[in-house]
Amino acid sequence: MYDFAYHKPSTVADAVKLLADPDAKAVSGGHTLIPALKHRLNKPSALVDLSGIAEMKGIRRAGNAIVIGALTRHVEVADSAEVKAAIPALAYLAGHIGDVQVRNRGTIGGSVANNDPAADYPAAVLGLGATVHTSKRKIAADEFFLGMFTTALEQDEILTAVEFPIPEKAGYAKMKNPASRYVMAGVFVSKGPMGVRVAVNGAGPCVFRQAEMEKALAANWSADAVAGIRQSAEGLNSDIHGSAEYRAHLVTVMAKRAVAAAG
Amino acid sequence: MNVVAPFEGIGASVRRKEDFRFLQGRGAYTDDFNRQGQLHAWILRSPHAHARIRAVDTAKAAAMPGVVAVFTGADMARDNVGGLPCGWQIHNKDGSPMAEPPHPVLAQEKVRHVGDPVAVAIAATREQARDAAEAIVVDYEVLPAAATMEAAQKPGAPVIHDGVPNNLCYDWHIGDKAAVDAAFAGAKHVVTLDLVNNRLIPNAMEPRAALGEYDRTTGEYTLTTTSQNPHVIRLLMGANVLHIPESKLRVVAPDVGGGFGSKIYHYAEEAIVTWAAGKLARPVKWTADRSESFMSDAHGRDHVSHAELALDGNGKILGLRVSTQANMGAYLSTFAPCVPTYLYATLLAGVYTTPVIYCEVKAVFTNTVPVDAYRGAGRPEATFLLERLMDVAAQETGIDRIELRRRNFIPTDAFPYQTPVALQYDSGNYHATLDQALAAADWAGFEARRAEAAKRGKLRGIGCSTYLEACGIAPSAVVGSLGARAGLYEVGTIRVHPTGSVTVLTGAHSHGQGHETTFAQLVADKLGVPVAQVDIVHGDTAKVPFGMGTYGSRSLAVGGSAMMKAMDKIIAKGKRIAAHLMEASVDDIEFDRGTFRVAGTDRTKSLVDISVAAYVPHNYPIEELEPGLEETAFYDPKNFTYPGGCHIAEVEIDPETGKVAVVNFTAVDDVGRVINPMIVEGQVQGGVAQGIGQALLESCVYDANGQLLSGSMMDYTMPRADDLPPVGVATHTTLCTHNPLGVKGCGEVGAIGSPPAVINAVVDALRDYGVRTLDMPATPAKIWQIINGGRRMAAE
Known part of the structure; x- marks a missing residue:
């Protein structure tokens, strides 16, 4: 990797100041950024290590929602009694991200802020209609994910927590890319205070909602309701592991499985 | 008192001696060695599959912090560094030799695949070397590339090597075409199949690494490298590339983390660090990162074949006709030409009594990483072709697939069995x-x-x-007649120490196979020495007399046989010493697992008695026998x-x-x-x-x-x-x-x-x-x- 300055602030306010430098990068678990640095694909002037900020840690229940601090590692979400009781599908998703090493380092904030189209968490954020808390404001999931690796976050804005409304039912199913084990096509479904939501990750350049499936499930919450709905392949990802048509097909299969998992 | 030791000889599942250090992270791999004054090399590689190099400007890179030298192909040419040699020559159908274009260590005028080495930056740290390599300015004229065999053989395809028309390395064949054509003419069923044998990237756990050293006082070079066959590297690099006499070149292959074939070959980086160490009179180390491994380790397989099988009405195979194209990549790797020929087409009889077989193989250059042997090498390609063909034949003749195979098996009483494609099964x-x-x-x-x-x-x-x-490759005379430029025997030395422990020197090399255990078991079985008292030394040309290394499942069949032969010599000598000590005729001495006995008596001497006598020859047949108990054998197999x-x-x-x-x-x-x-x-x-x-x-x-x-x-x-x-x-x-x-x-x-x-x-x-x-x-x-x-x- 190239040389960079290293900062480890202990408050959100200090971190925000350091990120005023447009060439500085925030890092939490580092599972995306560090490999990129090692490959010399990224040349930040400074790394702002968020891991020392206590106020961004922890899982708590707040009324009819679960609030997860941005620095919470995947393994902590997967193992959390609070999350397992309130949103088991979210604990399941966290427990199936990457591998043990990834789950022990990677954080929810890093995953959501990075918005990798093949990451798991964005499906849960959008699929549950969560609210993203930042150092400046609160952003609804529907306004947060803007495109491939692009979110509503500004340069000096830090994602501090994600607030998940507790659904009646939720489920997640994914097909993994055979090589990377990232998501090739995944579907997160939920029914609850935010209505019926179906979020698709992996298949397209950015996580998106499947309106036709939402409508069908609102009328009839069953795997059969989505079995006949075909996702259009237009605009979906295509690579050496699978065509857009294959991914479109998988969206229907994973939607069925997600609904079945939700019960 | 008789202590019954656990049986450790042939047939015992003795736990692997080497695993203590491997499982504790105490293996010593090439990158673990660091020398006083050591420099680090970073190789600048071509980002293009095919390009002409108009100019290379190293001035900026050479002036960067920590940089000691930046070398290009031109520097190597000035030192008369030779190209990487190919160890096997195939001849075309018409008897002419294959096309064998030069394989420069650092690119000369052209690059021919993504990852082709262009220049090397050498600096105090690896990061500095990498910074410098990035600062080298190469002016490329990008040329159209032929990434597939199809593209390389099209009319008007890019010319990858001057003087190699149609990018054809060779057009070879084996078998009796007329007899096969006749068999097909009389066949009830003809089954055809087109197959692709997919190209693979080996990915041993340990990436390749090389450390070159030069001793100015003695003029000796040492290369520590991730190799399956250090003596072969010494031979090829010393004689063909750097022109260093073998007496002045030591090659060490320490613990190696997997090879699967990809670490057989002599690679550019080995020559680069050895040559640079000499020029700079400082140790130079290079270690691949995983991305480099993908684009610089030899790949495997990559065949496209058309196969036809002729059968009679009972499902009996009458003949097999195969046409294969094999991808060589951009250059000929060390053993590449023999893989799709003598390690492939000669296997097309498989386990079947196919009376006539004809196979033609075109080897094609493409703008890709060189392709060479990878675990199985040619034999997986042949087996995939045959065994897919058998299933399709079963489907199309309506004969059960198991039954079809049985009807065509070589009978158990037919051995030795001569196939129509050169091999004789024993x-x-x-x-x-x-x-x-x-x-x-x-x-x-x-x-x-x-x-x-x-x-x-x-x-x-x-x-x-x-x-x-x-x-178990291979009989030297046979492979020599087929184009190999080396013998394929193996060497073993058995050194019985004065107090009876044993050191075995072997030319085979272990990179995961468990030789330290298996070979020790041979000694335990034959000489009766406990496994714990047998040490296996391999992977160092300064310690082991000679060797051809490990590949082609040869270590035990050839290397182990050399040890057995050397142990026979030890026993023969031991019998003469025992005869002297027990005042008996040598013909009356029997030996079994560590004990010399006068036949039919209870008079015995242990191996330790004999080794002590051999090294302390106070009572010894000194007039007729030299002291010491060490024997070396070269074993050349009689067959595969x-x-x-x-x-x-x-x-x-x-x-x-x-x-x-x-x-x-x-x-x-x-x-x-x-x-x-x-x-x-x-x-x-x-x-x-x-x-x-x-x-x-x-x-x-x-x-x-x-x-x-x-x-x-x-x-x-x-x-x-x-x-x-x-x-x-x-x-x-x-x-x-x-x-x-x-x-x-x-x-x-x-x-x-x-x-x-x-x-x-x-x-x-x-x-x-x-x-x-x-x-x-x-x-x-x-x-x-x-x-x-x-x-x-x-x-x-």
């Missing part, structure tokens, strides 16, 4: 391995399992392959060895996603005499893992411009633990008839026998979709497309 029992595998896999009960799976919505299939391979057996795979396909799961795998192999059953089981399991990898997961993909799309673990699917089933491993032994141990070799059988078993099972699972064949790897997307296409056909 032993085997193909019915026995098949029967044992069918029973172990419960082949007969499969339909019930298929029905049960169908209830769960899964498509279940079963497939087998009855394979044979040739290894012929392991074979039966692999059975059972798969389940999720028709919704196309994902194939191997749910059962049974391997019954005849590897000859088994020295350590536990190690054999591990070797077979590892090979099967790679075979399943090839069948379902692994695929090297280049785009049309020669960019490597599967250039990292993100896109190249290495098999992982959860991709693999429990593998049931069993052996059925027929002894090799021509080596002293009766061993055949087990290193490659797993990778050779398994891919067609898996694909035959996948095709079987898809029987309702009208699938005749499919190419590896059977990825979810590919299977889904087949299922989806099948459904669409049904709907239309």
Whole structure:
């Protein structure tokens, strides 16, 4: 990797100041950024290590929602009694991200802020209609994910927590890319205070909602309701592991499985 | 008092001695060695598949912090550094030699694949060297690339090497074409099949590394390198590339973390660090990162074949006709030319009595990484072709696939068996391995399992392959007549120390195979010395007299045989010493596991008595016998060895996603005499893992411009633990008839026998979709497309 300055602030306010430098990068678990640095694909002037900020840690229940601090590692979400009781599908998703090493380092904030189209968490954020808390404001999931690796976050804005409304039912199913084990096509479904939501990750350049499936499930919450709905392949990802048509097909299969998992 | 020691000889599952250090992270690999004043090299590699180098400007790089030198191909040319040599020459159909274009260590005028080394920056730290390499300015004139064999053979294709028309390395053949044509003319059935044997990227766990040193006071060079055969590297690099006499060049291959063939070859980086160490009179180290491994380690397989099988009305094979194109990549790697010829076409009889065979092979240059031997080397390609062909033949003749194989097996009483493609098999029992595998896999009960799976919505299939391979390479005179530029014997030294412990020096090299244990067991068995008192030394040209290294499952069959021969010499000498000590005739001395005895008496001497006498010759036949107890033997095998057996795979396909799961795998192999059953089981399991990898997961993909799309673990699917089933491993032994141990070799059988078993099972699972064949790897997307296409056909 190239040389960079290293900062480890202990408050959100200090971190925000350091990120005023447009060439500085925030890092939490580092599972995306560090490999990129090692490959010399990224040349930040400074790394702002968020891991020392206590106020961004922890899982708590707040009324009819679960609030997860941005620095919470995947393994902590997967193992959390609070999350397992309130949103088991979210604990399941966290427990199936990457591998043990990834789950022990990677954080929810890093995953959501990075918005990798093949990451798991964005499906849960959008699929549950969560609210993203930042150092400046609160952003609804529907306004947060803007495109491939692009979110509503500004340069000096830090994602501090994600607030998940507790659904009646939720489920997640994914097909993994055979090589990377990232998501090739995944579907997160939920029914609850935010209505019926179906979020698709992996298949397209950015996580998106499947309106036709939402409508069908609102009328009839069953795997059969989505079995006949075909996702259009237009605009979906295509690579050496699978065509857009294959991914479109998988969206229907994973939607069925997600609904079945939700019960 | 008699203490009964646990049996450690031939047939005992002795725990691997080497694993104590490996499991504790105490192995000593090339990159673990650091020298006083050591510099680090970073290789600048071509980003283009094919380009002319107009100019290289190193001025800025050379002035960067910590940089000691920046070298290009021009610097090497000035020092008369030679090209990387090829160790095997194939001749064309017309008798002319193959095209053998130069393979410069650093590019001269042109680059021919992504990853081709262009320049080297050498600095105090690896990061500084990398910074400097990035600052080298290369002015490329990008040329059209030929990334596939098809593109390379089209009219008007890019010329990769001047003087090599049509990018054709050779056009070779074997067998009697007229006899084969006649057999086809009289055939009841002709079955044809087009196959692709997918290109693989080996990916040993330890990336390649090299450390060059030069001693100004003695003029001696030392290269520490990740090699399967240090003596071969010394020979090739010393004689052909750097012109260093062997007496002044030491090559050390310490612990090596896997090779699978990819660490046989002499690579550019070895020559670069050795040459640079001499020029700078400082040690120079290079260690590949994983991305470099993908684009600089030799790849494997990459055949395209058209095969035709002629059968009579009873399913008896009358003849086989094969036309194969083999990708050589951009340059000839060390043993590349022999892989698709003498390690492939000579295997096309397989386990069958096919009376006539004709095979032609065109080897083609492309703008890709060189291709060479990878676990199995040629034999997996032959086996995949034959065993797929047998299944398709069964389908098309209506004869059960097991029955069709049985009807064509070489009978158990037909050995030695001469095939129509040069090889003479010494032993085997193909019915026995098949029967044992069918029973172990419960082949007969499969339909019930298929029905049960169908209830769960899964498509279940079963497939087998009855394979044979040739290894234990190789008789020097035979391979010499076929174009090898080296002998393929092996060397073993047995050094019995004064107090009776033993050091074995071997030219074989262990990079995961467990030689330190297996070889020690040979000594335990023959000389009666406990395994703990036997040390195996390998991988250092300064310690081991000579050797040809480890590949082609040769270490035990050839290297072990050399040790047995050397131990025979030890025993012969020991008998003479024992005869002297016990005042008996040498003809009356018997030896068994450590004890010399006067026949028919209770007068004995232990090996320790003899070794003490040999090194302290106070009472010794000094007039007729030299002191000491150390013997060296060179063993040149009389033939190849012929392991074979039966692999059975059972798969389940999720028709919704196309994902194939191997749910059962049974391997019954005849590897000859088994020295350590536990190690054999591990070797077979590892090979099967790679075979399943090839069948379902692994695929090297280049785009049309020669960019490597599967250039990292993100896109190249290495098999992982959860991709693999429990593998049931069993052996059925027929002894090799021509080596002293009766061993055949087990290193490659797993990778050779398994891919067609898996694909035959996948095709079987898809029987309702009208699938005749499919190419590896059977990825979810590919299977889904087949299922989806099948459904669409049904709907239309």
